[in-house]
Amino acid sequence: MHLFYTPILHEQTVILPEEESKHAIKVLRLVKGNFVNLVDGSGGFYKATIEQDNPKKCVLRIVETVKQFGYRPFHIHVAVAPTKNIDRIEWFLEKATEIGVNQISFLLCERSERKQVNLDRLEKVVVSAMKQSVKAYKPVLTDIIPFKEFIKNIQPDNTYIAHLEEHDRTPLHRINLRDSACVLIGPEGDFSPAEIKLAYEKNIKPITLGNSRLRTETAALVACHTLNLLYEMKIA
Template identity: 50%
Template sequence: MHIFYTPDINSDTYILSEEESKHCIKVLRFQKGSLLNLVDGKGGFYDAIVEEAHPKRTRINILRVHQNYGRRNHYLHMAIAPTKSIERLEWFLEKATEIGIDEITPVICDRSERKEVKTERLNKVITTAVKQSIKAFHPKLNEAERFSDFILKSKHSNKFIAHCIESKKLAIKDQFKLNSDYLVMIGPEGDFTSAEIDSAMKQNFVPISLGNSRLRTETAALEACFEINFLNR
């Protein structure tokens, strides 16, 4: 099954972008009459056929539309401190998209080693993972925000902050509510500061533990992503 990401599709015919057309015709060797699938990132999954096999502007006809394809029973927002090595953040975005995630916000913390995030490349990583894992919903990647600003705006029903400081913490499963919306915050390699944790708790974030092992930022975020998806099965 070959998937093409077409976020602006709005009719029974569609012209693939030059990049996608080249991939379709030159790489995959599709011809007129070849069957393929499209996703719009908003839940639409399309069965389609190549009408005009052009290496720069391939024209597609839509055969069938499946709405809310693969919709999950919950909403997951991960707020993660961007890693010093951007490749590690890219790895997380790829794997989290494959497992199931709805929204990601890079959060700049007091101990963050990376203070800026360019979202264009990261969105491409997400799009590739969407196509690879056959997802009709494209996760939303927000611009980076300061920790102090972010915690004041969060409106989710279940808000968690994972940290390593010795204190009272719960496992996700002990605070879990089925089929709900969740926000999980994961700090930088040096962890959140005590002041940041206190500030989050004042905004009704629940401190959680992700086990006894000391995890890298991207591993901790993926662990939380997997656990919430698993509990919602």
């Protein structure tokens, strides 16, 4: 299956972005009359035929449309402090997109070693994983934001903080899920006691991801996978 990404599809005739056009014509050697598939990142899945096989602007004509392709009646949000080694957070983005996630936010915490991210580069990782796993919904990426600011705007009823302090914590797989869930994952040095205290004051609930001490990106992926399983069992 040849699958391409192009956002905001409203017309029957579509011009692929130059990078996607080059891949279609120069790499895959597709020609006029060949059929391809498109996703728009908002749930649209399209079948199209190549009208002009130009490697700079490949022109397609949509012949079949499926709306809300792969729609899931729940919302998974992972807010994570990006790791010092950005390759590790890119790995998480790739795998979380393949498994299924609606939104990923980046947190700037007291113990964060990375204070900024290249959102354009990370968007490309997500788009590639979305196409590879044949998904029509692209996860929303939110640029890095201070932890204190982030928790001001969350819904505490469906937000959970995973930390390593010796507090009473509920295993994530035992929580009573609502239609959406947000899990907060701290940096390599964990959330600070002050940040945990702030979360508690906001009525964010503490959780544990198991007995093992996990790397940041592993913890974020475990949270994503666990939430997917819980929701799938809930709607089964």
